[in-house]
Each structure stands twice: as C-alpha cells, then as structure tokens.
Amino acid sequence: MKNIKSLYVLGLFAIVVLLSSCLSTIVLENDEIVKQNETKIQTYLSSQSLSFTKATNGIYYAVTAGDTSGRKSLSTGDTVRVQYVISRLDGFKLDSSTQTKPFVFMYGGSTSIFMKILPLIRESQKATFIIPSTQALGSQTFPNLPANSPIKVDVSWFKAYSENADIDRYVLTNKLTLTGNYSNGLRYIRTQEGTGDYMASGKIAKVKYTGKFLNGKIFDSNVNTSDSLKITIGASSGFVTGFQRGVELMKVGEKATLIFPSSIGYGTTGKGTIPGESPLIFDVQVIAVSDN
Known part of the structure; x- marks a missing residue:
C-alpha cells in the first residue's frame, strides 16, 4: 500500500512539475513576444518625427x-x-x-x-x-x-x-421637472393630473398625441383630427416601446410628455421621416378608456 501511495504522490508531483514547466514556457514565450514587439515599435518610433x-x-x-x-x-x-x-x-x-x-x-x-x-x-x-x-x-x-x-x-x-446626454441637455435647457426617469431611458413628465385609477391591462386607451424631435420639429400629430389613437394597455402592439410604456403610466384625462432614446424608439434604422438614432418627444393626453 505504501508503494502504491508513493507512486500516486510521485505521479501528482510529476504532473505539477510538467504543468509548471508548460506555464513557465508560456510565460517566457509571452515575455519574448512583448520584448520583440517593443523592439519593433521602438525601431519604428525612432524613424518618425x-x-x-x-x-x-x-x-x-x-x-x-x-x-x-x-x-x-x-x-x-x-x-x-x-x-x-x-x-x-x-x-x-x-x-x-x-x-x-x-x-x-x-x-x-x-x-x-x-x-x-x-x-x-x-x-x-x-x-x-x-x-x-x-x-x-x-x-x-x-x-x-x-x-x-x-x-x-x-x-x-x-x-x-450620446442620445441620453442630448435628452438630459434638453430637459435641463427647457427647465423640465421629471416625474419619472426609467432604466430603459424613458423620461416621463406629467403636465396635467388625471382622474381615477391607472389603466388596467387589457383596457384600450384613446390617445391624442404630438410627436417631435429634440429640435422642436413636429413629425406627426392627431391633435387637430377627430380621430384618436387606440392603445391596448399591457399588450405587445405595433407601437414603439417608449410610447407604449409611457402611455401605460397614465390615467384618464392625464397629460404627459414622454422623451426617450432610439433604443426604445425607432432604433438605428429609423422609419419614414424619422432618421435612425433619433431621440423622440411625445406630448400625450389620454382622453378616454374602454374595454374595446
């Protein structure tokens, strides 16, 4: 038994020595590569003005x-x-x-x-x-x-x-007070209190909105039309995430400004007249809520 144990210990020792030798070789090779690189670089630098x-x-x-x-x-x-x-x-x-x-x-x-x-x-x-x-x-x-x-x-x-830096600069320049600043980049600014409870999942919100860029240029609005935009609360809809999630924070009658980066907007490619990598602003009002 002693001989077997001794052989086992010797075997482990041999493995450790072998691994140490390999690691040492790798370290030496890496050191040599670093030295060779430095020599080449110094030769090049000495030739430059x-x-x-x-x-x-x-x-x-x-x-x-x-x-x-x-x-x-x-x-x-x-x-x-x-x-x-x-x-x-x-x-x-x-x-x-x-x-x-x-x-x-x-x-x-x-x-x-x-x-x-x-x-x-x-x-x-x-x-x-x-x-x-x-x-x-x-x-x-x-x-x-x-x-x-x-x-x-x-x-x-x-x-x-930096879209977020641009948004922060816009908020500061226009002296806006954030109601909420969310980890996905959405800035929520309540401009008029709503009534009643928050809208439950599955309800349909009827919304008036104006969409614009940080420079103030309007790219879309339904304010001066008889139609309202319908958004199903809690659903995966065709609306961009920033807009959908912002509306879901609102009550009936509430007005809010939603500002968000393209990561929860139209991304790097954009859509229609909206260029890629564009932070967006939406002035929104929930005018009614229904079951269908």
Whole structure:
C-alpha cells in the first residue's frame, strides 16, 4: 500500500512539475513576444518625427492635429463613428474606412481596438497609434499580417453621439421637472393630473398625441383630427416601446410628455421621416378608456 501511495504522490508531483514547466514556457514565450514587439515599435518610433506618448495599456500615440476643445470622455452606450486607416509598421495598408462610410460601433458593447485608443484623444483631434500585438490581434494570423505583429492606426476623425446626454441637455435647457426617469431611458413628465385609477391591462386607451424631435420639429400629430389613437394597455402592439410604456403610466384625462432614446424608439434604422438614432418627444393626453 505504501508503494502504491508513493507512486500516486510521485505521479501528482510529476504532473505539477510538467504543468509548471508548460506555464513557465508560456510565460517566457509571452515575455519574448512583448520584448520583440517593443523592439519593433521602438525601431519604428525612432524613424518618425512625431513625439509619441506611451499610455498605461502599452499603446503609443501622437496627436497630429486638432486642439483640446473636443469631448474626451466616452460613455457606455454612446454611438461612435470613426474614420481610420490600419497599417503594418512598414506602411502596408491592411484596412480602412471610407469618407462616406465610417466605422460605427457602440461604446461599451464592443471589444474593438477603438475602445482602447479613442479615450486617449479628443473628438477634434487626429492621431497616430502604435499598438502592440497584445492589445491588437495577438497570436491570430490575418491576410498580410503575421501573428504577434504590432499595428499602426491613423484616426483622422471620430465623433461620439450620446442620445441620453442630448435628452438630459434638453430637459435641463427647457427647465423640465421629471416625474419619472426609467432604466430603459424613458423620461416621463406629467403636465396635467388625471382622474381615477391607472389603466388596467387589457383596457384600450384613446390617445391624442404630438410627436417631435429634440429640435422642436413636429413629425406627426392627431391633435387637430377627430380621430384618436387606440392603445391596448399591457399588450405587445405595433407601437414603439417608449410610447407604449409611457402611455401605460397614465390615467384618464392625464397629460404627459414622454422623451426617450432610439433604443426604445425607432432604433438605428429609423422609419419614414424619422432618421435612425433619433431621440423622440411625445406630448400625450389620454382622453378616454374602454374595454374595446
């Protein structure tokens, strides 16, 4: 039994030693890759007339144009558009956006390298970034780019759009007092008290409304018509979520202003005369409620 136990212990020891050896090899290989990247990057930087700064994530960058007046802080949920060119350090172009079609992504919801580099500069600035492979494509091999290669990214323009920031600015500028501010982005402002109880699920609300953009331009209204819009409370209808959920917060006779981002509106594609990524305002009144 002792011999069996000894063999068992020796076996475990051998496995631990083997794993440690493998891990050590991996660490040494990673360290070597980092050193090789740094050597390549320093060789490239020494050939340039630009003054580069090294960020805490190991990315080197140099601002080539622009001033410090642009926005720098990006927020989760911002829609970001960027014009860029990605190259090898020898100048061979790997990828780029076009003047008519910038790359678009949502900040905080992507693993794009732009998540790592854009917070280093401001919207009004152009910049060149030298990115080590550990912060770029790593050990993956791509056409015309060997594994573990540092890359160069030139950013000529980027703009971040925050619908929620635009809505907050609208509320502040117009000195509006929010009755409710919901996690889905809906801002609810009661402008006239209603009567009776809140509408139960399954009831049909008859609604007068005016829809407009943050700039005040009206895109739809039924106020000056004899018709009213019918909305079934608690149902999955053809109405956008912001409008549906806002009406469901109301009582008969109540007036309210609903303001919400495109994420619960018409999304990134828009509809009809409403462009994509448009926050919307609806002035709404529930004039009646019925069972059908």
